[in-house]
Amino acid sequence: MNMKAEVCPGTECLTCGFRSEVFASLPDYQLEELSRSKVLMHAKKGETIARQNDSIEGFIFLRDGLAKLCRTNAEGREQIVGIATPNDFVGLLSLFSSKTYNYSIVAIEDSSYCSVEYDMVMNLVGSNGEFARNLLAKISRVSDLLIGSRLDIDLLQLRGRVAYILCFFANEIYHSTRFNLPVSRREIAELIDMRVENVVRILSEFRRDRIILIEGTYIEILDKEKLSWAKMHG
Amino acid sequence: MNMKAEVCPGTECLTCGFRSEVFASLPDYQLEELSRSKVLMHAKKGETIARQNDSIEGFIFLRDGLAKLCRTNAEGREQIVGIATPNDFVGLLSLFSSKTYNYSIVAIEDSSYCSVEYDMVMNLVGSNGEFARNLLAKISRVSDLLIGSRLDIDLLQLRGRVAYILCFFANEIYHSTRFNLPVSRREIAELIDMRVENVVRILSEFRRDRIILIEGTYIEILDKEKLSWAKMHG
DNA sequence: CGCGGCTTTGATGTTCATCAAGTAAAGTGG
DNA sequence: CCACTTTACTTGATGAACATCAAAGCCGCG
Numbered sequence: 001m002n003m004k005a006e007v008c009p010g011t012e013c014l015t016c017g018f019r020s021e022v023f024a025s026l027p028d029y030q031l032e033e034l035s036r037s038k039v040l041m042h043a044k045k046g047e048t049i050a051r052q053n054d055s056i057e058g059f060i061f062l063r064d065g066l067a068k069l070c071r072t073n074a075e076g077r078e079q080i081v082g083i084a085t086p087n088d089f090v091g092l093l094s095l096f097s098s099k100t101y102n103y104s105i106v107a108i109e110d111s112s113y114c115s116v117e118y119d120m121v122m123n124l125v126g127s128n129g130e131f132a133r134n135l136l137a138k139i140s141r142v143s144d145l146l147i148g149s150r151l152d153i154d155l156l157q158l159r160g161r162v163a164y165i166l167c168f169f170a171n172e173i174y175h176s177t178r179f180n181l182p183v184s185r186r187e188i189a190e191l192i193d194m195r196v197e198n199v200v201r202i203l204s205e206f207r208r209d210r211i212i213l214i215e216g217t218y219i220e221i222l223d224k225e226k227l228s229w230a231k232m233h234g
Numbered sequence: 235m236n237m238k239a240e241v242c243p244g245t246e247c248l249t250c251g252f253r254s255e256v257f258a259s260l261p262d263y264q265l266e267e268l269s270r271s272k273v274l275m276h277a278k279k280g281e282t283i284a285r286q287n288d289s290i291e292g293f294i295f296l297r298d299g300l301a302k303l304c305r306t307n308a309e310g311r312e313q314i315v316g317i318a319t320p321n322d323f324v325g326l327l328s329l330f331s332s333k334t335y336n337y338s339i340v341a342i343e344d345s346s347y348c349s350v351e352y353d354m355v356m357n358l359v360g361s362n363g364e365f366a367r368n369l370l371a372k373i374s375r376v377s378d379l380l381i382g383s384r385l386d387i388d389l390l391q392l393r394g395r396v397a398y399i400l401c402f403f404a405n406e407i408y409h410s411t412r413f414n415l416p417v418s419r420r421e422i423a424e425l426i427d428m429r430v431e432n433v434v435r436i437l438s439e440f441r442r443d444r445i446i447l448i449e450g451t452y453i454e455i456l457d458k459e460k461l462s463w464a465k466m467h468g
Numbered sequence: 469c470g471c472g473g474c475t476t477t478g479a480t481g482t483t484c485a486t487c488a489a490g491t492a493a494a495g496t497g498g
Numbered sequence: 499c500c501a502c503t504t505t506a507c508t509t510g511a512t513g514a515a516c517a518t519c520a521a522a523g524c525c526g527c528g
Contacts, residue, residue: 071385074466079385093381096367096374102382125367129360133330136359136370140330143377147327148336150384151305151313154427158484185507193388195485200508216493216507232308391515419475429517434476450475 013038016063016114021087022138025130034124038116043067043107045182049090050105056098058115060090065111066173066182069103070190080191082146083108085173089138093146096139108182153192156231161192162202163230166212170221177221206230247272250297250348255321256372259364268358272350277301277341279416283324284339290332292349294324299345300407300416303337304424314425316380317342319407327377342416387426390465395426396436397464400446404455411455440464 013019013035014028023031040063043049050060052071062084069081069090081103084090090113094102125132149168153161165188170177181188185203189196206212211227213220221227247253247269248262257265277283277299284294286305296318303315303324315337318324324347328336359366383402387395399422404411415422419437423430440446445461447454455461 073386073389077389079389081381081385093374093378096370097372097378098374102378122367125370126363129363129366132359132363132366132370133356136330136366136373138331139370139373139377140327140332143373143381144327144331144336146381147315147377147384150381150388151315152307154384154388155307155311155313184505196506197486197508198484204508418473420473430474431476431518432516438476 022089022134023131025128025134026124030124030128034116034120037120038114040112040114042110042112044110045107048104048106049111049113050101052102052104053100055100056095056118058117059095059121060105061114061116062086062088062090063112063114065107065113066109067105067111067113068108068183068187068191069105071103078190079193080187082149083168083173083191089142093139093143108187158194158198159202159205159230160233161194162188162199162206163227165192166206166219166221167227167231169219177224179219181217181219256323256368257365259362259368260358264358264362268350268354271354272348274346274348276344276346278344279341282338282340283345283347284335286336286338287334289334290329290352292351293329293355294339295348295350296320296322296324297346297348299341299347300343301339301345301347302342302417302421302425303339305337312424313427314421316383317402317407317425323372323376327373327380330373342421392428392432393436393439393464394467395428396422396433396440397461399426400440400453400455401461401465403453411458413453415451415453 013023013031016023019026019031023034026034041049043065049067064086067084067090069084070078071081072078084105089095090105094100095118125135153164156164169179169181173179173182183191185199186196188194189199203212203214206227207214209223209226211221211223211230213222247257247265250257253260253265257268260268274297275283283301284291298320301318301324303318304312305315306312318339323329324339328334329352359369387398390398403413403415407413407416417425419433420430422428423433437446437448440461441448443457443460445455445457445464447456
């Protein structure tokens with residue numbers, strides 16, 4: 001836990017990736033207000049950005065890197081709820097309805113993020129209708145994706161789930177058939193409701209069948225067809 | 235599909251259950267605007283209120299009754315995403331981010347609901363900051379519950395899932411240990427990712443163990459302790 | 469009456485979690 | 499730097515949990 005905090009220059013928000021999405025509607029003067037109230041932070045891979053059950057300090061926007069949303073249940077079992085990419089609100093879900101974070105946010109790649117005061121965003125919601133609508137659209141889209149993918153996964157058997165998550169990283173995150181997995185085997189298991197041993201087993205199967213090339217964290221998808229097929233049929 | 239439509243009198247919205255929640259902040263004049271633009275409809279048990287992939291006509295608020303949100307995947311398998319209770323936005327999830335309903339809404343008890351023009355609500359979001367904040371809180375809460383319960387269920391084995399859903403109906407819906415199940419065995423299966431046969435089997439087990447009394451759709455929970463235990467450890 | 473849908477139980481095989489054991493890799497302290 | 503510990507990864511063997519198949523009873527409905 002050795003995160004640098006820095007107040008970013010007033011102009012930086014003007015060029016931030018968020019601007020094009022949620023903050024598109026903010027006039028410059030409101031954006032500068034936002035700039036002054038926000039703090040830019042860094043988190044190295046593995047570092048915790050927010051902790052489940054801690055009281056919500058502010059809104060967290062991921063600028064660069066990758067983070068997992070996860071929770072630990074009463075019996076100590078960990079589940080990964082989703083993966084946040086740059087320009088995502090992370091911890092968006094409970095922000096408007098809870099006083100505490102429902103999920104931990106942990107960097108799975110070196111990341112930088114902005115933390116914005118809760119009240120600041122709430123004031124913007126109240127005073128800028130276009131902003132409110134954009135925010136609703138954003139939260140709606142995020143929730144929808146999260147629920148949809150979980151329903152998808154629930155229908156699949158283990159082979160299908162592993163195929164699903166490989167396609168997810170290839171298509172949604174890295175936009176390439178070759179990438180380094182940002183998560184351990186254990187984390188893959190937590191992400192798609194499996195056991196570590198079975199994740200390993202099925203990855204080995206895929207390698208044996210020349211569907212993927214895998215060496216440590218490096219993944220190369222060799223046969224997209226077969227992988228998609230596995231994603232559909234179990 | 236034999237639903238009556240009626241324009242409800244201008245004053246009715248003033249006393250609607252929603253008023254106390256999402257619409258608490260609307261002044262009377264905005265509420266009357268809302269009243270004029272809305273249509274009150276009825277749906278008998280089994281009737282479809284909205285259909286997956288149909289284009290979104292408006293916001294749907296459940297006033298009375300009970301409805302299921304469900305979807306059918308490419309292979310024709312049906313899943314129930316959640317159960318909507320009175321004063322719920324139904325189909326809330328995709329409303330702000332999609333042009334079509336992501337889920338079908340089907341009455342599982344005789345229900346009445348209001349349909350409000352999309353633009354009307356969007357205008358209110360823009361012009362009434364307090365309303366926008368309430369709406370954010372509502373959508374946030376609903377999404378959160380939906381995702382949370384699905385994560386819970388994913389951790390449980392079949393006995394635990396059945397216990398979970400029985401407790402859900404008892405505690406969240408009927409506030410009683412005695413009630414009539416509004417859903418078929420098949421629908422229970424679709425709700426908690428099981429097969430019909432196993433739902434039946436486990437219900438029979440619970441009866442054998444004197445945990446519940448069950449006769450057709452009538453359920454009586456006899457041993458809350460054991461049921462809660464099953465919910466945690468099964 | 470006969471048909472189809474819902475419910476129920478039993479038998480069977482598949483899928484998956486668990487246990488066990490071993491290797492590799494990575495951090496820790498002297 | 500090396501011995502040591504810990505953590506991640508990997509494979510096999512086993513039994514438990516579950517899906518599937520089959521068959522029969524039930525009920526409502528045309």
